Amino acid sequence: MKIKLEELRFGTELVKRGFAKMQKGGVIMDVTNAEQAMIAEDAGAVAVMALHKVPADIRASGGVARMADPKIIEEIMDAVTIPVMAKCRIGHIAEAKALEALGVDMIDESEVLTPADTFFHVDKRKFTVPFVCGARNLGEAVRRIWEGAAMIRTKGEAGTGNVVEAVKHMRIINRSIAELKNLNEEQTYNVARKFVERYIELAKLVKEDLGIGFVSDGDVVYEEYTLGEIIDGIFEILLEIKKIGRLPVVNFAAGGIATPADAALMMILGADGVFVGSGIFKSSNPEAYARAIVEAVQNYDDHSVVAEVSKGIGDAMKGLDVFKERLQERGV
Amino acid sequence: MRVAIVGVQGDVEEHVFAAKAAIKKMKIDGEVQIARRKGIVSKSDAVVIPGGESTTISRLIFKSGIAQEIIEAAEQGKPVMGTCAGMIVLAKSGDEQTEKVKLLNLMDISVKRNAFGRQKESFQVKLNIKYIGEFEAVFIRAPAITKVEKDVEILATFDDKIVAAKQKNILALSFHPELTNDTRVHEFFFKMIN
Numbered sequence: 001m002k003i004k005l006e007e008l009r010f011g012t013e014l015v016k017r018g019f020a021k022m023q024k025g026g027v028i029m030d031v032t033n034a035e036q037a038m039i040a041e042d043a044g045a046v047a048v049m050a051l052h053k054v055p056a057d058i059r060a061s062g063g064v065a066r067m068a069d070p071k072i073i074e075e076i077m078d079a080v081t082i083p084v085m086a087k088c089r090i091g092h093i094a095e096a097k098a099l100e101a102l103g104v105d106m107i108d109e110s111e112v113l114t115p116a117d118t119f120f121h122v123d124k125r126k127f128t129v130p131f132v133c134g135a136r137n138l139g140e141a142v143r144r145i146w147e148g149a150a151m152i153r154t155k156g157e158a159g160t161g162n163v164v165e166a167v168k169h170m171r172i173i174n175r176s177i178a179e180l181k182n183l184n185e186e187q188t189y190n191v192a193r194k195f196v197e198r199y200i201e202l203a204k205l206v207k208e209d210l211g212i213g214f215v216s217d218g219d220v221v222y223e224e225y226t227l228g229e230i231i232d233g234i235f236e237i238l239l240e241i242k243k244i245g246r247l248p249v250v251n252f253a254a255g256g257i258a259t260p261a262d263a264a265l266m267m268i269l270g271a272d273g274v275f276v277g278s279g280i281f282k283s284s285n286p287e288a289y290a291r292a293i294v295e296a297v298q299n300y301d302d303h304s305v306v307a308e309v310s311k312g313i314g315d316a317m318k319g320l321d322v323f324k325e326r327l328q329e330r331g332v
Numbered sequence: 333m334r335v336a337i338v339g340v341q342g343d344v345e346e347h348v349f350a351a352k353a354a355i356k357k358m359k360i361d362g363e364v365q366i367a368r369r370k371g372i373v374s375k376s377d378a379v380v381i382p383g384g385e386s387t388t389i390s391r392l393i394f395k396s397g398i399a400q401e402i403i404e405a406a407e408q409g410k411p412v413m414g415t416c417a418g419m420i421v422l423a424k425s426g427d428e429q430t431e432k433v434k435l436l437n438l439m440d441i442s443v444k445r446n447a448f449g450r451q452k453e454s455f456q457v458k459l460n461i462k463y464i465g466e467f468e469a470v471f472i473r474a475p476a477i478t479k480v481e482k483d484v485e486i487l488a489t490f491d492d493k494i495v496a497a498k499q500k501n502i503l504a505l506s507f508h509p510e511l512t513n514d515t516r517v518h519e520f521f522f523k524m525i526n
Contacts, residue, residue, distance in 0.1 A: 007458055008455050008456075008457050009455055009456050009457065010452070010455045011452070012455075014456055014511060014512070015454050015455060018454075018472050019454065019472050021343040021346060021383075021511070022342055022343055022384050022416070022417070022472060022473075023385075024341070024342060024344065024345075025339070025340065025341040025342065025344065025384070026384070026385060041387060041432065044392065046341065046385040046388050047385070081387065081429040081432070081445060081446070082387060083385075083450075103450050104450075105450055105451035105473070128452045129451060129452045130451065294388070294392075298340055298392055299368075299369075302369070
């Protein structure tokens with residue numbers, strides 16, 4: 001059958017969100033070279049995140065964290081058959097475009113890297129490749145979804161090996177969705193009005209600077225969108241969340257997951273899957289940890305399996321109980 | 333009728349939803365269950381292997397014993413459908429990208445993983461499927477069938493690649509009928525139950 005080229009549609013919402021759905025029930029692992037990527041693939045990872053350094057090392061070394069060297073990303077892409085994701089800085093359109101050109105399968109616009117833009121995230125609808133973004137609460141999740149994210153993950157607190165923040169973010173999002181269900185349309189619209197405040201900050205700052213009044217619904221405030229259009233878009237997403245009782249995109253857990261039991265915990269709390277950053281390759285036995293976490297995610301409600309796979313796999317990453325810099329506060 | 337959706341990894345809920353919608357539309361009695369462990373597939377009349385990552389799905393179905401149950405169900409003549417990753421797992425052989433994927437060998441086909449390229453080359457298109465008609469097909473890092481043996485019936489091709497095929501009670505699709513609201517593929521599949 002001959003198909004007319006114009007009937008072929010790339011990068012539609014269905015294709016982007018569909019990609020994220022194929023990752024469900026899976027573990028996505030941070031890797032820094034081809035060898036690690038192959039270990040992850042053999043252990044049953046559904047995808048790998050190609051990085052220059054794992055978050056624990058980014059945290060330890062300080063300085064500005066940027067997109068990984070494209071050469072490393074390409075080597076990883078050549079080494080495995082599973083999807084390869086890579087991180088760009090928040091709001092760094094050029095890094096994101098470069099990653100898309102490289103052919104990565106998903107871009108993580110991530111707070112783990114140093115943000116490039118304090119006002120805005122990337123307009124992800126303008127890309128063919130799907131994006132995942134972090135969120136601590138419903139407002140952040142809904143804004144990212146409106147911007148075109150095909151997948152949400154909790155921010156947690158990357159590089160700490162401490163699951164507490166990921167749990168907090170998952171609980172906050174779940175609770176917010178439950179609260180949303182009790183609201184009528186007018187109340188929901190007010191939530192939408194509150195959620196868009198982040199988009200006004202730049203316009204407000206400038207108007208105040210120039211002493212020329214307030215931001216109105218007709219003002220273009222982000223990319224080509226007026227404030228009114230953003231409110232309508234956010235309102236529509238909120239109505240959909242109310243109706244289906246969950247986020248309209250896949251929601252993974254990330255940021256501090258270090259053990260099979262941590263991964264199982266996040267699944268019990270309703271995560272669709274899990275990102276493991278430093279937890280695999282900062283443990284004493286990466287292969288054993290990778291396999292055990294994959295099995296714990298699949299069998300999260302079979303506690304004897306979680307117990308079994310946790311046996312004798314060596315030491316988990318050391319972890320941090322207190323940390324002076326909270327990466328999660330980046331990009332709200 | 334009892335339908336088992338193999339639920340070790342992938343877009344399992346989407347298949348559950350599509351199967352339930354098809355059952356409702358066909359006005360038949362049916363129950364849809366997710367098989368995350370063994371014991372469910374063996375008690376079902378039809379089995380669906382969803383989309384996901386074939387390396388992961390294959391590893392987990394063989395480890396859990398679900399694979400053996402799928403093979404037995406297929407040998408008993410029960411319909412088995414695989415979409416995307418599920419199609420790869422059903423195959424007899426594959427290209428070098430399937431080296432790490434243990435196959436069920438239930439269908440006399442050879443498959444190529446990521447036959448259309450990476451995610452940015454993924455697409456949706458109106459596809460003409462034999463017995464079903466025009467269908468909005470979503471291809472995500474999709475595989476294709478590169479070779480079929482004589483008992484295999486080709487149901488759809490796209491860009492000179494085979495993207496849907498049937499061999500007796502086994503149905504394999506490169507794309508994801510579960511991602512749209514169109515239930516005709518699932519209805520066709522359920523009609524394959526004797």
